[in-house]
Amino acid sequence: MSNEEFPLLSDLKKGPWPSFVTEIEKTAEKKPEMRDLLKQLERSYEDKITYWKHGGIVSVKGYGGGVIGRYSFLAKECPGVAEFHTMRVNQPAGWFYTTEALRTICDIWEKYGSGLTNMHGSTGDIILLGTTTPNLQPCFNELAKNGWDLGGSGSALRTPSACAGPARCEFACIDTLDICYELTITYQDELHRPMWPYKFKFKIAGCPNDCVASKARSDFAIVGTWKDEIKINQEEVKKYAEAGVDIKGQVVDNCPTKCIEYDEEKKEIKIDNSNCVRCMHCINVLPKALKPGDERGATILMGGKAPILEGPVMSWVIVPFMKMEPPYEELKELSEAVWDFWDENGKFRERLAELIERVGMMAFLEAIGVEPDPRQIKEPRANPFYFWREEDLKPRTDPWEIWRKAEKEM
């Protein structure tokens, strides 16, 4: 493209960071209709407004989601993007790929789509960015034939995603990839056929470092952790110390509960595990020397979401600890119990957090069969405004009877 034609966008080809403009341009060389994307985009840059129309329902046979319909206000001026739908392709857990797999996707998308992608969307999908309505079904068919399926959209389960976990991380306390795959496969129907009050997201992180942003970005976050003692290799502690790591300053002083003691002479670490909150910091800094314990499982947190409607939510601890072993029956039962409750009680476009807040944590925990635990709360309530159920109470007495009797006396 000439800089004169798209001066604003051209400016964004400069500089050291790889440029999305260059990517579009590169595509336009092979697929000239993508010049219309540049054209529309330049116009947006000039006018500071989107030129995409609101929504548009398109899909493939049998599915209620997986495609985001998109039409342009500039259809006349930019016919190449008059229709520009996105397909969400369900990524392999952990975003590991063979080049063969990637090339297959590229080939299909060269044939049926714009040739532009997002690797990846915020939820985790492979985003195939821009195609026309007629191309949707053949594209899907060919993806499916090659072993790929669509991810979620709409009021459905959304594509679960997971951190690298045991595939490439020494900190993983649970098998994030396997859990991710298992949930995705088990709940294909929930993923493809929107039948709920609103969207629902799973994310799986192998440890509290949360490399997949599960706590903020999923209604149901599965975060690896452990219950027993941190494993210490004192030899390696010594080596770190000798290599110049300031164990007192970097580790001990940063422990949130100050439960680590360091013997400067012996170069040994002692941890009071009853006060450890499993924050990972010491393990992060000294990965050779410290490891999560052996009694591993996950904390289940629920309700994470963006601000619309009731403000942003970091997900809340619901099950402090759950063992995570295939086929993850307990996990599945729990999610199904949550969906049952949500189905029955959720309002249209009400996320799980909002539902829990509306009906109260007591009703929610009871419905999903989880016991109350102080680990679910940051602090107990400051208002003594709570409910009792008939079974908590003795038979009722009426104050009027007592008073009237008293008034009549003598």
Next chain:
Amino acid sequence: MSNEEFPLLSDLKKGPWPSFVTEIEKTAEKKPEMRDLLKQLERSYEDKITYWKHGGIVSVKGYGGGVIGRYSFLAKECPGVAEFHTMRVNQPAGWFYTTEALRTICDIWEKYGSGLTNMHGSTGDIILLGTTTPNLQPCFNELAKNGWDLGGSGSALRTPSACAGPARCEFACIDTLDICYELTITYQDELHRPMWPYKFKFKIAGCPNDCVASKARSDFAIVGTWKDEIKINQEEVKKYAEAGVDIKGQVVDNCPTKCIEYDEEKKEIKIDNSNCVRCMHCINVLPKALKPGDERGATILMGGKAPILEGPVMSWVIVPFMKMEPPYEELKELSEAVWDFWDENGKFRERLAELIERVGMMAFLEAIGVEPDPRQIKEPRANPFYFWREEDLKPRTDPWEIWRKAEKEM
């Protein structure tokens, strides 16, 4: 009284702590009608219910408050307390008394009332506990003749109260007694004639130790503080150290911002005042050595209240620092601005905190003429859901015009 007659209450005469039952009994010896109070109370102890009726409006001429009307359900059985109204007498600031003053009150209350008191009520008043309707006016008249007046009740200003402050405390940064007196005298009308949506309380504490619970118990809390540097007397630091005070453990380690350094050798303290949050702890522990700075004034916090309706509130910083010099014009202007706003916007039985929350802090600050300051907040909002006023904006443009123009092009 015989233990057989009031066995439950009699049990409460035992034990080392002075007994309220003994106090009532002692009164009943001189004023036999107070046996009826014991009788009714024993009955409450048996039946676990109050025998006082709901409310009852009684007052003295010209006043809308200061008396809490009270009638018994056991009027027949306990005629001595059939009517049992309370008079709230405005205490002298700081609860200092001459015996002469106290004796005057006792004499008047012996004549017109039950002889029972609370020294003092939670708001701060002298509570004269229990008299009849006919006695109210003469009792008030005699109190007034002797220089006493009633305190507040109902939807009015409530009796302000103050800690001992400069009268007996080295920590006082403001003249709590004088401010208390000045506000009380200036706002006699507001105190005696309920004209507001609900009650309004002032409390004045000389320093952040808050010995008068102002932050929790008043809509408008005035808390002494300082802006400049803590004054250090290193000689006295040394003496404390030599006397065995563990300055590192007790003081340095407890400083919330860790802004104190202690030189163990020189036995000297250094404070990074730019990080001091004026919590008082170091000064509390080393009162001879450390003192609040010289630039003194008050933090004004608003909204403190008990849980009904919207949950309990610890009052919120509104003015981080205000000079406090007689005649406290700025302070009075601020309270009057608050009342004006409350008067205009408050709903029936809506406390200040609830009003602020309902209309928003932005509207409130603007109405009372206080600038926004990060010291007013614990943290900024997490939701980007805020308002703009016409004057913040440029002339508006309409997206439809832009799009329609674009759609028609070519």
Next chain:
Amino acid sequence: MASEPFEEEYISDIGPPHYEKMLPPVIKKNYGKWAYHEVVKPGVLVHVAESGDKLYTVRVGSPRLLSIYTIRELCDIADKYCDGYLRFTSRNNVEFLLTDESKIDALIEEVEKIGFPVGGTWDATKAKYGLSNIVHTQGWIHCHTPAIDASGPVKALMDALFDHFKNMDLPGLCRISLACCLNMCGAVHASDISLVGIHRTPPSVDDDVVRRTCELPSTVASCPTGALRPDMKNKTIKVDESKCMYCGNCYTMCPGMPLFDPENGGVAILAGGKLSDARSPARLSKVVVPYLPNNPPRWPEVVDTIKAILETWAAEAKPHERIGEWIDRIGWEKFFEKTGIEFRVQLIDDFRQPRHTFRATTQFRW
């Protein structure tokens, strides 16, 4: 701003006596010029002025409910030892103010003889804290809304905790408060430990009384959870019992709907609040026991629970560390474990937007 008096001679709106009239000479002289204080012994403070003058204070526990006959006795003592000056504290203790150190012991002897114990002080320099008086309310002695008595539980508790009042043997300040209903006349919502009378059943509506004494719209509007509906036909009010959390606000508005239920009302225990900004910021108390039975005359379940909290904390806290600060350090899960208090579902907030009380981190202890 004082308004016109009603008639020529009617004295009103004079306000309280000026505080200066009540101050002993040593205070007037050294007003605002105190240099420091020390705790001479439990119950006895000395404030030293820049001038070198000394003011001694002897603090005396009081049941707050005082007969005028007792007040006169206290005045006699103040006349004898204190030139007629004394004060009360914000926690309802009595303070004798004197300048002659040699009179202290005799004063103490005399005041304890009439049954008033000396104590309730604390010494921050030495990190020795005495337990002070319990701030409380009216209860069955005067109020129409109490779920429990006030003076009775306070007496039972202070008897049980008496040694701490006398001995300055606690690691940090501990403030106990009581309120007899959720109106919380006091600082129950911001005390280290507090107890509050609670109802557990919805209002018992007497249609007749409602018709006679209540304003329907404002009563209906008074319910924070929207549990009330006007029954226009019968000119009364209907309660949706499933929405009522027994706050009693409707009863405050309308005498026709009391919540009393002797067998179901009782006590909630709160903990961890503080008012001072010393070290950590002031904070609200949190409900730790949603219900204990209302058991006069000595409320043993309440006394035992509070003792358990207080003694566990006292044994574990670091110097100066208050209950809330101790919990900050050990975590709520350990608070429940160590005190043996059962964590019940009612402790989880479900009022308004409770989200900031939920735990949004995997950080916790086992």
Next chain:
Amino acid sequence: MASEPFEEEYISDIGPPHYEKMLPPVIKKNYGKWAYHEVVKPGVLVHVAESGDKLYTVRVGSPRLLSIYTIRELCDIADKYCDGYLRFTSRNNVEFLLTDESKIDALIEEVEKIGFPVGGTWDATKAKYGLSNIVHTQGWIHCHTPAIDASGPVKALMDALFDHFKNMDLPGLCRISLACCLNMCGAVHASDISLVGIHRTPPSVDDDVVRRTCELPSTVASCPTGALRPDMKNKTIKVDESKCMYCGNCYTMCPGMPLFDPENGGVAILAGGKLSDARSPARLSKVVVPYLPNNPPRWPEVVDTIKAILETWAAEAKPHERIGEWIDRIGWEKFFEKTGIEFRVQLIDDFRQPRHTFRATTQFRW
């Protein structure tokens, strides 16, 4: 739970390929048995298995929006150096996975030659942190609700902050995110620094479009502040502009009421969020700048503000201390003072029950 396929041969509901098919042999062999990792140099990690096997990772920055032609080039490189294995990260970087250490430098050279920079790693052991990629959304490239573009501001920012991507020269982890509207498709609400497109004027209702395309009751109900009223007569919707805080939720429900206003829309900056529970608990980001203008192509006001935050923090933070943790230590008042950001009244929460964001203590700094 998969449902019946539509027709005999229609393939659906097969889910994604099994992850095992995508893993290089060294991972399959050492799956779950990694012993530790080290940062070889910026952009290069080594994971060492209990077996002693080593896996090298070369991390490469990506604009996320990739053409299939670029993906093929990346595949070519992976074929050449990595036996055909690569992955993407949760922040949209590309990671080349290889076992032969000697190939690393050539790989880096080749990938940088096609314009993809190596970096974005961090080394907790050494407390040297690189800045990683900015998680972002669609913007004007694909979405119908953006108040700003997404890829453009990200490009401008990454150019400005490029050295931090390359150099691991920050004291702690710093995650930047962008969302083009308040729907916040991403973790803007929990990032160290984030920018979000905001509207500042109420919806422009086109009655005609509303009539044609919108369901009135659900649109009216969608407004969190109750600013909408159905106009039954005209079958459209009225906006009470004084109640609208421009969230855009109504537009999501109803195409007839866009909020776009090119001169008034813009960017809000948030700061202090984090996702990991390392050291301090995860927490939400807080709005620190309520509005900056929408200024393509390089959003200089946004870039400058973010640089000011980032560089001030980088200069002042202790090792490992993230922006939110730094603010915990210095206080919000100092954050505004040090960064030079003006504290504006919009930053004070007034949504729902904002009380827990108000300061209820006299503790603050001057």
